[in-house]
Amino acid sequence: MDSLVSDVVALRDSWVGELVESRLVEFRKAGSGVPSRLFRELCFCLTTANCGAESCLVVLDEVGDGFLLLPEDELSSRLRELGYRFPNRRASFIVEARSHISSLEGVLSSGDSGEVRDWLVGNVRGLGLKEASHFLRNVGFFDVAIIDFHIIDLLVGKGLIKRPRSLSRRRYLEVEGVLRKIADKAKMSLGELDLYLWYLETGKVLK
Incomplete structure (x- = not known):
């Protein structure tokens, strides 16, 4: 987990951090x-x-x-x-x-x-x-996790979870708990973390 946290923090301190922050501003505006x-x-x-x-x-x-x-x-x-x-x-x-x-x-x-x-x-x-x-x-709620196959692939690749056969509610919340620990270590919200993880997997920062 620590290596992933380091990767995320390094991105936050790079030009990617500015792009992520601009996305977060967009999301807050959409919510209002x-x-x-x-x-x-x-x-x-x-x-x-x-x-x-x-x-x-x-x-x-x-x-x-x-x-x-x-x-x-x-x-x-x-x-x-x-x-x-x-x-x-x-x-x-x-x-x-x-x-x-x-x-x-x-x-x-x-x-x-x-x-x-x-x-x-x-x-x-x-x-x-x-x-x-x-x-x-x-729309500006940053304390829930968006768990798709990109995020699953990344977490499996880092050895943080086993690949689930399906994402039941229970399993979704378990994976969200893992992501919450990563976010806490990186001192950021789940919503912000998602953008960095997506960038690590795809090289893009999307909405």
């Missing part, structure tokens, strides 16, 4: 935005399940307010035109999630991150723990 902006972030995280983040960023930019306004069949067609992998299913999830637009601000201010994450998973169809954590991080 209007409900429509919060919903667009939610839609982005809904689209990232089993899809690459970079391609989903393109989808987010291209669809824009269509996430809020397009009928389900038109949204599905637009996603298909953009080469998105699951146009029908995600369009259905997004249209259904519109019922929560007006309540998102209240939910985000109603409890701690764990409670809010559980609410999102329980009430927004298509959000698992990873996607809900991703949404929370992108």
Whole structure:
């Protein structure tokens, strides 16, 4: 674990640290935005399940307010035109999630991150723990972990965990606990740590 902490701290002290800090500022601003902006972030995280983040960023930019306004069949067609992998299913999830637009601000201010994450998973169809954590991080909640295959690969490669067959809730929280220990040693939040770990695995700092 100490070697990984050293790698992360070295990145923080390099030019990568400035890029990460700019991302964190963006996330804080998004969290104080209007409900429509919060919903667009939610839609982005809904689209990232089993899809690459970079391609989903393109989808987010291209669809824009269509996430809020397009009928389900038109949204599905637009996603298909953009080469998105699951146009029908995600369009259905997004249209259904519109019922929560007006309540998102209240939910985000109603409890701690764990409670809010559980609410999102329980009430927004298509959000698992990873996607809900991703949404929370992108709107300024930095004390939950986004655990995807990049993070799993890195932790397995460092000998910090055994590769899980699947990420059940119990296993997700166990891996999150490992990441929390790393974050504590590096004196940073889980949200900040995620950006550095992603950079170590991919050479990129994405949202």
